[in-house]
Amino acid sequence: MADTTYREWPFFDDHHRQLAAELERWATENIHDDHDSDVDAACRGLVKTLGAGGWLRHAVAGTAHGGAAEVIDTRAICLLRETLARYNGLADFAFAMQGLGSGAISLAGSDAQKAAYLPRVARGEAIAAFALSEPDAGSDVAAMACAARRDGDHYVLDGEKTWISNGGIADFYVVFARTGEAPGARGISAFIVDAGTPGFEIAERIDVIAPHPLARLRFSNCRVPASARVGAAGEGFKVAMRTLDVFRTSVAAAALGFARRALDEGLQRATSRRMFGQTLADFQLTQAKLAQMATTIDSAALLVYRAAWQRDRGGNVTREAAMAKMVATEGAQQVIDAALQLWGGLGVRSGQTVERLYREIRSLRIYEGATEVQQLIIARDMLKGAAA
Numbered sequence: 345m346a347d348t349t350y351r352e353w354p355f356f357d358d359h360h361r362q363l364a365a366e367l368e369r370w371a372t373e374n375i376h377d378d379h380d381s382d383v384d385a386a387c388r389g390l391v392k393t394l395g396a397g398g399w400l401r402h403a404v405a406g407t408a409h410g411g412a413a414e415v416i417d418t419r420a421i422c423l424l425r426e427t428l429a430r431y432n433g434l435a436d437f438a439f440a441m442q443g444l445g446s447g448a449i450s451l452a453g454s455d456a457q458k459a460a461y462l463p464r465v466a467r468g469e470a471i472a473a474f475a476l477s478e479p480d481a482g483s484d485v486a487a488m489a490c491a492a493r494r495d496g497d498h499y500v501l502d503g504e505k506t507w508i509s510n511g512g513i514a515d516f517y518v519v520f521a522r523t524g525e526a527p528g529a530r531g532i533s534a535f536i537v538d539a540g541t542p543g544f545e546i547a548e549r550i551d552v553i554a555p556h557p558l559a560r561l562r563f564s565n566c567r568v569p570a571s572a573r574v575g576a577a578g579e580g581f582k583v584a585m586r587t588l589d590v591f592r593t594s595v596a597a598a599a600l601g602f603a604r605r606a607l608d609e610g611l612q613r614a615t616s617r618r619m620f621g622q623t624l625a626d627f628q629l630t631q632a633k634l635a636q637m638a639t640t641i642d643s644a645a646l647l648v649y650r651a652a653w654q655r656d657r658g659g660n661v662t663r664e665a666a667m668a669k670m671v672a673t674e675g676a677q678q679v680i681d682a683a684l685q686l687w688g689g690l691g692v693r694s695g696q697t698v699e700r701l702y703r704e705i706r707s708l709r710i711y712e713g714a715t716e717v718q719q720l721i722i723a724r725d726m727l728k729g730a731a732a
């Protein structure tokens with residue numbers, strides 16, 4: 345059982361503590377630590393289960409549209425992701441993508457768009473995806489080439505998106521495309537594209553080290569009504585950044601959940617594995633390792649919940665969220681590696697929890713801004729302050 349005393353920290357209100365405890369109880373009964381070979385079916389099932397449990401309401405904004413609150417509560421989504429990640433990485437993924445995929449609609453959608461999509465997302469009846477990255481525009485988002493040309497009451501999309509989570513199983517995709525109002529980031533708009541829209545296809549399914557639905561998307565003369573544009577023309581980049589701003593801290597929270605699980609696994613093995621007439625935990629070298637793991641986790645948790653608390657107070661969290669994501673994801677990788685080492689040969693055996701965590705953590709250091717990008721964000725923010 346993971347240490348949950350951090351929930352007493354002053355960053356939280358009582359309703360957050362209650363929410364985390366309720367999810368813990370619910371997850372024990374409803375989220376199993378199994379590894380379905382059919383990842384699409386597993387994900388669809390998890391979205392339904394999370395929806396039926398009422399948890400996806402926290403991933404969308406607006407009580408009129410099925411949300412738990414008028415704005416997304418960052419501390420709530422961080423606590424939920426941390427807890428889900430501790431139980432099952434795919435459950436965390438299913439929750440997170442409902443939020444990230446519908447985030448642009450929550451933040452900038454019209455009333456009609458909110459009414460059409462958010463309640464279904466919150467009930468787990470529609471699966472959402474966020475399509476920003478392209479083969480030649482990953483970290484450098486503004487290099488985006490996918491284009492949307494206005495044609496009367498429609499836009500016509502042409503181009504590709506890649507690494508799109510939920511690609512292949514999503515019911516709708518929020519797609520960012522160049523509309524050309526201005527050069528670079530100021531000429532991008534966001535669109536809702538329903539699965540099955542003519543001209544939209546899944547060009548390729550992508551396998552990764554920790555399986556989850558992922559695809560490259562292709563748009564060829566794909567017509568969507570102008571009413572599918574989310575927010576103003578040319579404002580898509582801002583919409584994307586605002587969406588990522590909400591969810592970036594929660595990626596750090598998921599990493600924290602993986603790290604806590606790894607520490608539990610490491611402790612369990614160290615205290616039960618006998619060698620040289622004592623347990624592995626009796627060695628001071630092991631104790632040093634455990635102390636480092638626990639301290640790394642607490643440092644990350646403090647940064648995660650500071651950023652979440654600050655965001656919920658309405659403050660700017662660009663620097664704080666970047667620090668949280670960098671420290672939590674890099675730290676989790678170290679904690680998981682140390683836990684795997686404690687398990688010895690068994691640690692690399694397929695199907696072991698530490699082996700799965702070792703694969704699961706890796707992409708969190710890359711997506712929603714690689715660690716190097718977070719470093720640049722932090723330094724730029726500092727230098728801006730220094731120059732003022």
Ligand SMILES: Cc1cc2nc3c(=O)[nH]c(=O)nc-3n(C[C@H](O)[C@H](O)[C@H](O)COP(=O)(O)OP(=O)(O)OC[C@H]3O[C@@H](n4cnc5c(N)ncnc54)[C@H](O)[C@@H]3O)c2cc1C
Pocket residue numbers: 474475476477479481482483484506507508509510552558707710711712713714715716717720
């Ligand atoms: C599992 C997974 C799921 C994803 N899901 C989605 C999704 O749902 N929707 C979506 O739109 N995208 C998604 N992505 C894409 C993800 O956001 C990109 O992979 C990420 O932005 C990095 O882009 P890239 O892969 O093109 O790497 P590149 O941009 O080519 O970067 C390669 C490496 O360069 C380094 N780097 C980057 N910038 C700098 C710099 N300024 N200085 C020094 N070094 C730098 C970093 O180490 C980085 O890892 C997903 C990716 C993965 C792996």
